[in-house]
Amino acid sequence: MLVFIIRRLLQAALVVAVMSVLVFVGIYLIGDPLAILASPEATEIDREEIARALGLDRPLWEQYMAFIGSAFIGEFGKSFVFGQPAMGLILERMPATLELAFTATIMAFCIGVPLGVYAGLRHETAAAQTIMAGSILGFSLPNFWVGLMLIMIFAVQLGWMPASGRGPTIEVLGIQLSIFSAKGWHHILLPAITLALSKCALIIRLARATAREVMLMDYVKFARAKGLSERRVVGVHILKNIMVPVATVTGLELGALIAFAVITETIFSWPGMGKLLIDSITQLDRPVIVAYLIVVVFMLVAINLIVDILYSVLDPRVRLGGAQ
């Protein structure tokens, strides 16, 4: 187990290193941040001064080494645009993104599992067919377009929901969250639905497929033969065994959801780190882009690791080998 964890962490470190070089070089190649940062009236001397202040006058490899050096002590450079530490900017916006991603995941899970199990157990009925047709539509609909249509219907036409922003936040355990106030829910509902939709479709399909498999297992037949009530058979014997794959996939998809929040946040002007990434890309704010990537890679690795470990706990048949 320990070997497994160490191997994973080493792999993650390697990925982060490779990625940071690629991004560093890539962004260096596309453009000069100075052209955006310095005002058009700035003299040559002003420009040189800005370049020196940001370390942009040195050769690329020196900039990169300086970046790596400070990265090891937790310094990821200052944002060119905001003038604040890049990592601080990301961390400041992280709760908003995580709040959105978790709300969407829980929504997708709570709606997807019952629908999927129902569709699996009663797969001949019209209701089940409708659920499955809906799920195909669910992951075929372009996510960002769904967001726009929700804004159009609920914010513009009906005026029920706000079209953008996060609304008031309440501090819980030192973190600013909006899900604890009615107003906050008003704001989070549309983006969370947008984000949850395709995951919900995925969970429905997965839950249905596993339910159909589990249904035929001997222990389910045995439970029925014992004369257990249908509720107990489904609620305990079937549901418990479905949870392993469904929970695994839901967990793994959390990473994708955080990445996808970039789009949802842009549409709904949700002040999370995804929106910061898009803004930073358009402004060539290199330190913020690199810091974002490092945070996300770290989160992805952590999520994968936790899911793998949980999986081996939930399902005793799985052994995490140090070998291939």
Next chain:
Amino acid sequence: MSEMTAPAPAPAPAPAPAAASETPLLRIWREFAESKVALFGLALFLLSILAALLAPWITPQNPYDLATLDIMDSRMPPGSVSMDNLVFLLGSDGQGRDMLSAMLYGLRISLFVGVVAVALALAIGAVAGIAAAYLGGHVDTLIMRIVDIQLSFPAILVALILLAVLGNGVDKVIIALVTVQWAYFARAARGAALVERNKEYVEAARCLGLKRPRILLRHLLPNCMPALIVIGTVDIARAITLEATLSFLGLGVPVTEPSLGMLIANGFDYLLSGVYWISMFPGIALTIVIVAINLVGDRLRDVLNPRLKR
């Protein structure tokens, strides 16, 4: 697409059961056609390809020809009549473009990007995956490690960063899509090739003294194609969605070649003032195409999956 599918079915040694006299392709078609929904999807998909190909001849207006556009016609609701007596069936956009024409041209770009990207990704992934399976050892470890690491990243993020580095352009979007998608094919091809590798025809080919590249490309590849085609079909839908998403963020195709995603993005600016049609109709078109492809892919998976053979 044609560049990929053409060489595929020809050399496949057909292990046809003695009773059936029909060719494998015919059998696949017959089983595919058993599902009315899948046929409907296929018809829709072919129709959209046809519409995209014929766009210059069937659209009421050339949306790129600035001379025919009139700013007075901008943001007209569906069904209104333009200054030069053209009926905007689906309304007009901010520049006075007929939405229907813009959408058909956009569909052209969306489909082109999706199909070309998937074809390239399939080609690269198939070769990498089959090579990994057949050669084994270090080659296998290296290729599959790269695949694993890449698949642990959300596609959207990789594409986003790549395009941030590469800049806008149809070719660059295709590069980004190929980069994120080749890994799916590599993994599937390796899986299929590992099974095929130990079959007798491969051994026979080896005994004949055929060269490795020939065995890989002429013997293993065709037999791995069914699995790859299934993924490829669904992947076209995924590529089109991804392209639309990237273009929506302003990181995809350039303004001069608006895909469906770009059209939706253009409409976003007017959405809050109640001008819904600029965003809505391209989105519906996009959804129809994606649903159609997914329906076909779903059915193909059932038909081509050897585990579900009746």
